Amino acid sequence: MSLLLLAPRINETGLRLLTSARRRGLRAHTATRWEVPAELAGLRPAHLYGGPLFADVASAALGVAPLEPPADWLTTLPSDLLGRRVECTTLAEARRLRRPAFVKPPVDKLFPARIYPDGSGLPGPDALDDDTPVLVSDIVAFTEEFRLFVLDGAVRAASRYAVDGALAVSPSVGPDARAFAADVLAACAHGGADGSTGSGVGVGSGVGLPGAVVVDIGRTADGWAVVEANPAWASGGYACDPDAVLDVVLRAAGPAELLTAVDAPFVRPVCTVVR
Structure with a gap:
């Protein structure tokens, strides 16, 4: 058993x-x-x-x-899927920011993921090591956000989870969201992290995703964009079918x-x- x-x-x-x-x-x-x-x-x-x-x-x-997805996966996406500038850097570099940016740890929730007016509000070296990886993104407003549980390059379950930045869970996922999801996964179907083909989904740079993963996408004023990728074993299912979520988690x-x-x-x- x-x-x-x-x-x-x-x-x-x-x-x-x-x-x-x-x-x-x-x-x-x-x-x-x-x-x-x-x-x-x-x-x-x-x-x-x-x-x-x-x-x-x-x-x-x-x-x-x-x-889990690579820390720098977002930075490898084509610009038309990302819709903004995203940089994977160290916490020491991010502390030098002198402009507003959205800053988050790639996977572990080591500090709050949010908009920081500049780098001075990030955790200091007494709290986190200088070489801690972080993602620094241009600020973008998502009008809707959707969670996709992906298995072998196909969406097994999907749910809306936010509207205008506020929690708004719904099982309704329209055809435009599903079409963009298909575009993202098709663009990521060039091979795995080692350049091979198979269950992993990869991008042209050779940095890919595991065969079981969560990908979040969202709608902005300018169109659709990838929000982030997360480990399926640490992601909420919202209104997704739990049996399909279980397939991906296992x-x-x-x-x-x-x-x-x-x-x-x-x-x-x-x-x-x-x-």
């Missing part, structure tokens, strides 16, 4: 995944602490769902390989021995957890 282990402080998506997983016959369990329960540590095959902290704690103990954080050659470059490095 496969195991799906969820992080403590389970959210609404986690509750839906528990139901879907148990309906399929998986052993779905919510951890009560930020560690793998001793009675579950030896169970295989295993999968996980939770944030980066939980992935760092649980992945090695469960033999799970969590997949692949995005599954047994290391089942990794494909295309997905292998996207495994999250196991971080040292300080207690």
